[in-house]
Amino acid sequence: QGPCMRKGWALPALLLSTFLLRLPGIVSPPSQACRPCGIMASRRKRNPKPKDAGLEDPSPKSTDGGMTELIAEARAAGKAAGLRLKVPPKPDTKLKASFIMLHGLGDWGQYFDPIKEAFTTVFGDEVMDSIRWLTLDAPERNLWGERMTAWFEYVTCRCGEPVEDDINMTSLLATRAAIHAIMRQEAALLMATGNYESEEEAMSHVLLIGTSQGGSAALDGALTFQGPPPGAVLQLRSLALGATIKELSKVKLSHRLPLLAVSGDMDETFLLELVRKQLHSIDSAVHLVHRVIPGLNHDTSYNAQEVVLAIEFIANKLGFEIPETIDHEEIDKLLPKDDPDSPWEKYWDDLTDEQKMAAGRLGVSGSKAWNECSAKVMMKDWENLSTIERFAAKQIGFKPDSWNSRNAEKAKAIGKEKRFVDLSDEEKALAKKLGVTGANAWDSGTAPVWSQAWKKLTANQKAAALALGYTESEWEDDDDE
16 A cells, blocks of 8 residues: 555545646546556556547447347357357348257368258248358367367267267357357347247247257257257257256256257267267256167268258248158258268379368378378278277268278289289289289389280290289280270
8 A cells, every 4th residue: 555545544645636636737646556446547548438428338238129239249259169150130020030050070061051952942932031041160179189170179089989978168168158149149130020029939939950069069058048948959960968968957947948859870970879868868858859760870961861850840840831741852862962982992183172181180191192002091990990090081981881891802802903002912923923013013004014915925924914813815805905
C-alpha cells in the first residue's frame, strides 16, 4: 500500500485528490492501486470510451432475439475446437429443420454429398430446400504420430478389440462445447423463421448425423447438452463413448433422445459386441433403434441399406412423406463404389495423392518401392501389420483379403508369373541363366532374350525357361506378340 492508503489516512487522501482534480493542469497519476474495481490503466487505454457514446452501452445487445450473440458464441467455440464455421444465412420462412453432419476419422464434410443426393431423390427438392444441411470439417490433429482430421484424439489404438480406446479428453471437451454452441445457433435460426414458438420445439428439428468417429462426437454432444435435447441423433457405424456415458450422470434430460444406430456385423473397427455393450449403458437416456446390416464392414465407404434406414428414420421423426418402399437399387446407383481393383494392380502413377501419402505412412518411400513391391512392409501378412500400418493400408484401399492376396498368389505362382522382387533366390538364378539380370529386364521385358525364338536359345537357357514355367509353345506365342 502507498502512504495515502494507510489506516486513518484514506478519507483525507480521497478528499485531497478530489480537490486537486478540480484544479486546471493537475492530472492524477496512473496508479494501479488507487483505481476502483481493480481496473488497470493499461486496460483503460485498450478500451477507450467512445467520444459520442454518452450513456449508451458501446456494445449494445442485438435486437434479433440473441441470434447475433449465439452465432458469435458458435464461432468462438468452433475456433477453440479448431473448426472453421461460416456465418449462417439470414432466417428464411421455408427453413423447417437443420441437419448437423459430422464425418469420420481422416475424412471431410464432402463425404456426405452423395448421401445428400440420395436424400433429395427420396424427399424431393421442396423438402430438401427446407433443411439446412450443415456439414462440418474436423480439424487436423496428431493421431498415432500422423496428422489427420479428427473430432478428438485417440491415445490408444485398439481397433478390432472388445475394449474402447482411451481418448484425449481436452480435445473431446472442445468439440463438445462447439457442438453445443452450434446446436443453440441452429435452434435460434429456426426460431427466427417464425415457424416455431419455443426453443424446445425448434431444437426438436435439429438433428445430428455422424459416421464413425463423427457419430461418437454427435451422440456425445447431444447427450451432454444442458437444455432442450435435439430432435434425434443418427450414428452410422459408430460407438457411444465411455466419456459420454460417464457424463450422463451429471446431465438432467427432459426426455429421452431418439437415436438410430446402424452397425455392420462384419465391422472390424467397432466390434458389434462392444457397440451393443455401450448402447446398453445409455439405454435409459435414449429411445434406441439399432439396426445391424449383415455383411457390412467398417471400411465400406457407402451402403445403400444404411442410407435407406437413415431416410426412413428421419421421415418418421420429422413427418416427411416418402414412398412406402424405397428402391435400394436406385439409391445404390447414387453412391460411389469402392475401387474394385486391388491396389496391388496399380502402379504408383495410378494412385491418388491421398493414396500416395498413405503409402508413405505405410513405409513405402516412392514409385520404385511401390512398383517393385520392395518395401519390407509389403512382405508382411495383414495379421502381422501394426495398427498404424493397417490404418494406412485401409486409406490406400486395402482390406485384409486384398492385402493378403498378393502373398497368397505369390505362394501359388510359378516363376514366370511373378515380379522380379518376388522371385526366390533359386528363381533369380534361373533368370540369370536365361539372360535376365535385373528387375527392369524381367518386369518390362527389355532383356534381348525375350525376343529370341525358342530354337535359338541355348540348352541351358531352355532348361532355365522350363524351370521358370515356360513351355516352348508359350515362349513362341510371347515372342510373336
